[in-house]
Amino acid sequence: MQLSAQTLEAPVPAPNQNPPVGSSAWDKACASASFNNYWVEFTWNFPLVNSDNEFILELSDATGDFSSPVELARDDQNNTNFTFFFEFALPTDTRGEGYRMRVRSTSPAITGDVSAPYPMYYRDFDAAILISPDGNGTIPPGGAIEICDGAAVTLAPHNVPGAYSYQYTWYRSGSPISGEKSHQLVVSTAGMYQVEIDYGACSTAGGGTLSNIIDVTTATSQGIAINPPAKTALCSGETEVLNANISGMGYTYTWYKDGSAITSPTVDDDSYTVDASVSGFEGDYQVQIEGSGICLERSAAVTMTNAGNFTVTRDNDANMVVLPGQTTTLSVSTDASSPTYQWYRDGNPVAGATSSSIIVDETETGVYFARVSLSGGSCTSTSVDSDTTTVVVPDSLEVVIDYASTYTACENTSIVLEVSTINALDSGGTRTDVTSSLLASMTYQWQQDGANVGGATSSSISLADISENGSYTLDGSIGSYNTTSNALSVQLLVNETLTINSTSLISCNSSEDITIDTPTDLTGETFDWFRDGVNLNTTEPSIDVTQPGTYQLVLQRNGCPLPSNEIVITPLDPDLITIDPAGVVVFPEGGSRTVTASGGESYRWFDINNVEIATTASVNFTEEGTYAVTAIIGNCEVTRTVEVEYLDTFRVPNVITVNGDGINDQWILPNSYSNKADVNVIIYNDKGEEILNQFDYNNSWPESSMSFPRQNMVFFYKIRNASEVLKQGTITIIR
Known part of the structure; x- marks a missing residue:
């Protein structure tokens, strides 16, 4: 006779399976970060599923659609229990009124009935919104x-x-x-x-x-604006009244300049006087109104300017040099209308110097500026002085050179030297910076260690080779002036990579050497080996090490240290090698189980006779026994033992008959649970009261003295070890 297929009932909400037992089942799932623990009860019928079956609890979307179900939980421990419980937590994106659940099995592959719809929400945000x-x-x-x-x-x-x-x-x-x-x-x-x-x-x-x-x-907007003023460009001492286009309405007015309030809010303050005698009166003026039933509204800006406000720009440098027999020209520019000019030297007017420029020779040194005045309009009394220019005839010149960028000896692989300053010195040694005037006009010659550098005749020199290391100066000349700069030392690091290699990066033990060497020929070179920054004081081109640490080679190149890469040697950590699953590997006889080692670079598996059976990270075991795996890390080996046992397939009984006939009178557990000091057996009555709590259970419950007043009394059991529940279910007592 062929058995019918299993029927997987729809899961139904269940009370919390943790104490107190017997609480009401949930009718909606309202989860949060502080609570997210729910249970459903699931029932299926005979025939039994296969031993490798898993029951999977699935959740639909918020409309009840299972096109893309979400797995909530799975169970492979209840393949002989026709009723058991799933524990699950809501995914954090769950929000809706129509979620449904179902259970499917994997062996055989059957999809169960769909539950009723339930409201489900994960309240991931549960604070006051702003x-x-x-x-x-x-x-x-x-x-x-x-x-x-x-x-x-x-x-x-x-x-x-x-x-x-x-x-x-x-x-x-x-x-x-x-x-x-x-x-x-x-x-x-x-x-x-x-x-x-x-x-x-x-x-x-x-x-x-x-x-x-x-x-x-x-x-409602009132369309506030400032009436066009008679003039917006004022001379010093003049005033102009600005008037709002709305007045006499009892509104409150506030006047603004350049975006900042310049009056307090005042009723009917619909005008403001701009006074050009006040310093800084120039700017953008606005008026703001407010009142009952109208918008808080600010007008467009009216710009008030200073009619006598213009700029004068010095066109030449602040310091100018006049060489013997030569002249230099000073000039200014302005945005004033119809300007007039008057040049001054050392505070005194220069006769006839009334244009925008003046020519100065070597006899006319001093401090110059131009005074620019308006020749017409309402602000004719206004004048502006230019910045000053100091004109000198030098007694001598001084050229200062410097590094063009950040420079550190024996760190830079290139550097540019350049003229940073040219000073004109008078007979008393007073310096005047004339760099911008003379930089492009002078003639230059760079010198290395006192010898001219061929072709190096500009105001800068670029160095990028260790052969160019040395002391540099610069000769500069113009006309009858000749000068030699300060000296700069250049010590460039060789543009070379020094590499060291190691036979291993892991120290197995203090008796096993690791060799560190370099492909660079060290013959005749000066070098040092270091561990953790401490000189090992050895002159060998390679070193054999047994101690963990950070190793480096430093080679001297042209007076500069050239460091290699660092090699870090670490001690072997056997705990890096792990076995999954850990502990005793158990599977039903006739089945198999895959065991995987990790943490090593390669592996060798052996049986109890020391015969190699595999060289992969994973091995599929089909027979019980004692096996070993050797993991290789660098030059080190770590061995782990793996115990493989067949599963005790004797089932936990869920019915016993206490009729005294000596058959099935006690609750007999399989050997994997009974007489085990580390296995805890707990039995509850139908009221949730604990009636047995025993380690090393010896298959003696119920005792003969116990009475059972009702037929088909149901008890609950839980079998666990220190870290997890191994088995749980019901026991029915038949008299």
Whole structure:
């Protein structure tokens, strides 16, 4: 007779399986970071599933669709129990009213019935929401927003991560706004607005996420402006009155200059006087009005300028050199209208010097500036002096050279030297910086260790080879002036990579040498070996080491140390080698189990006769016995023993008959659970009361003195070790 296929019933909510037993089953799942633990009861029927079967609890989407189910839990320990419990936690993205569950088996592959729909929410955000315009994070003062002339403002949360992924309930003046579920709300109607996350059946009364209030009011624009003034360019001492285009309405006015308030809010203060005698009067002026039923509104700016305000720019350097027999020209430029000019030397007017430039020879040294005045218009008394120029005839010149960029001896592999300063020195040694005047005009010659460098005749020199190391100076000349610069030392690091290699990076023990060497020929070279920065004081081109540490070779190149790469030798850590599964490997006789070693570079597996059976990381065992694996790490070997046993397939009985006939009168456990000092057997009655709690259980329950007043009494059992529950189920007593 062929047996019918298994039937997998729909899972149903169950009470919490942890004490107190007997609590009510859940009707909705409302999880959070502080609670996310749920149980369902699952029933299936005969025939038995296969021994390698797993039962998998699955969750639909929020509409009950199983197109892409989510696995909640799986169980391979209840293939002989027709009723048992699944424990699960909600995924953190669960939010909806119509989730369903089902169970499927893997061997045979059967999909069970679908449960009723349940509200399920993971309340991952459970704090007060903060809302602001466009969710920009800035809550307006007092939480108030004014919108004008039918405009709108968009409100959105700014403290909810992934705000767009939630459903919301928006409120206006305490009443829900129908159909508004988005994380944004466009508001054009006055009212007091709030929002909370819609967690459906799991929402908290009063709103655990209820936001702050944004009070939106509406108003009408008045079109405030400043009437065009008679003049916007004022001379010193002049005034101009600015008038608002709206007056006599009882509104409050505030006047602004360059965006800052210059008056206090004052009723009917509809005019402001600009006084050009006040320093800094120039700027952009605005007026702002406010009042009942009108918008807080600020006008466009009116720009007031200084009619006598113009600039004078010196066209030459601050310090100029006049060489014997030569002249130099000083000049200025200005944006003034119809300007006049007068040049001054050492504070005195220069006769006839009334143009924008002046020519100076070697007899006319001193400090010069030009005074520019307006020749017409309303501000004719205004004049502006240019910056000064110092004209000198040097007694001698000084050239200063420097490194063009950051330089450290024996670290740089290249460097540029350049003229940094040219000073004109008078007879008393006073320096005047004339670099910009003479840098391009002088003739140069670079010298290395006192000898001219061929072709090096510009104001800079680029060095990039260790053959160019030395002391550098620069000869500079112009006309009858000749000078030699300061000296700069250059010591470049050779552009070379020094590499060291090691036969291993792991020290197995203190008796095994590791060799560190270099492909670089060290014959005739000066070098040092270091461990952890300490010189090993050896002159050997290679070293044999047994101690862990950081090793490096330093070679002297042209007076500069050239360091190699670092090699770190670490001691062997046997705990790096792990076996999965750990402990005794158990599987049913006739079956198999794969064991995987990790942490090594290669592996060798041996049976009890020391015969090599594999060289891979994983081995599939089909026979019980004692095996060993040797893992190789560098030059080191670590050996682990693996015990393989057949599974005791004797089942835990769920029915016993206490009729005294000597057959099935006691609850007999398989050897893997009974008489084990580290296995704890616990039995509860139907009230959840513990009636047996025993380690090293000896198959003696129930004792002959026990009485069972009812037929088919049901007890609950749990078998566990120190870290997990090994088996649990029911025992039915038949008299």
